[in-house]
Amino acid sequence: MSERRYTAEHEWISLDGDIATVGITNHAQEALGDLVFVELPDTEREVSAGEACAVVESVKAASDVYAPLTGKITEVNGIVAEEPALVNREPEGEAWFFRIKIADRVAFDTLMDADQYKAFLETAA
């Protein structure tokens, strides 16, 4: 059973063993509007927590997606690059962006859980 956490930059992270799957939240896709382009990181890339490693673009603007945790990119979801609209439809399901093999589980535990993220969205609104 994987656990899910969230960042203040509106990424979600689902942890399975030492593999973290990362996507953007439903709130993020709503704020962005119709997505028309997604750029994914190269696999094998070493990323640090907070490092910009993917890009999402709406008709209006481009936004960075950050690596929420330090580690190595093991896999990317080519489907979202092929069909960016999937991110609008299935942001927290099928439309994950990339997977990171993480070294440090503690960092994951410090991220917001679902209730904390919900509260965060309410205070930010």
Place this chain on the structure above:
Amino acid sequence: MTELASTTTETEILKRTPLDGLHRALGARMVPFAGYEMPVQYAQGILSEHVHCRSHAALFDVSHMGQFSLRGTYAAAALELLVPGDMAGMAPGRQRYSLFLNEAGGIIDDLMIANAGNCLRLVVNASRKSIDAAHLAANLPESVKLVEHADRALLALQGPSAAAVLGRMCPETAGLAFMQVADLPIMGITCWVSRSGYTGEDGFEISVPAEEAERFARALLDQPEVHPAGLGARDSLRLEAGLCLYGQDLDETTSPIEAGLAWTIAKRRKMEWNFLGADPVREQMDNGVQRKRVGIRPDGRAPARAGTEIAGPDGSIIGVITSGTFGPTLGAPVAMGYVKRGHTADDTPLDLMIRGRAHPARVAPTPFVPHRYAR
């Protein structure tokens, strides 16, 4: 997730158009634009609003734009000293696209000028209103009276169904050809109607008194073909149509020759060369310019945004993107920008430097989507 190109935080008090309440009632997302709170999109979203405009009709609130009139026997002759177009020869009921130029031949603003019979009517960019008004006041003789119509709203009804929609409400509108204007009663409102727009589609821009704007807009939105559309779709539509946006594609350091707008210089004016900025413009026409505005089609799917550097085959920077987005009609990115002389021919290969990587692109003819004006 953080927006890379975020809009500047506005500390000033933002103005609202007469349709502000309607936008909010329709669920618009409001953003600061040129000193106004404007709808960037409604619930449908930019893609859908864009596509609907190309297939049916879209209603845009463009009340933030400046509406002026010039009165006086010599208004046309006086205005000719500030624009390169043929104003004296423009018949009543006609409208032209023109430019205010500074002494160096740079573009102060691009605007529409109509001959309404008893006066000239101007529609200028929201961001340039006060600059244009000061420029006119400083350069027009006292006998020409300048009035700003801040008490009027401006709506744009655009798309292949626009003529049928407006024709149901006022049959006389069908008689207007592209770039013709008339004052017509619609729903008992005296409307200043112009068959023109900023989308590449057939359509109308309609000026109405502010207090009638919401009733008029709701009547248009009640028509089955019409959906509201915001500034987001307006931008992607105009870019597909190859039309310039002041402040991005045009500014005071850009000349009409560089911008590919030499066609706005009327034949007679090219014999007289007596408008402000005529000498540098003439010199550029004779000797050519160092850079020119071109349309650009990226080969891949990554949109190239304004500010993206353009590299030539040897890797050196030869230009910059001034407008770029994803073109929903084409299902591909589109852009325009300025490139050095020698790189302006159609199909010239270029590299767009997006996030540090070269993305291949080609110079392409504009409009990217053919205009469908009612000629």
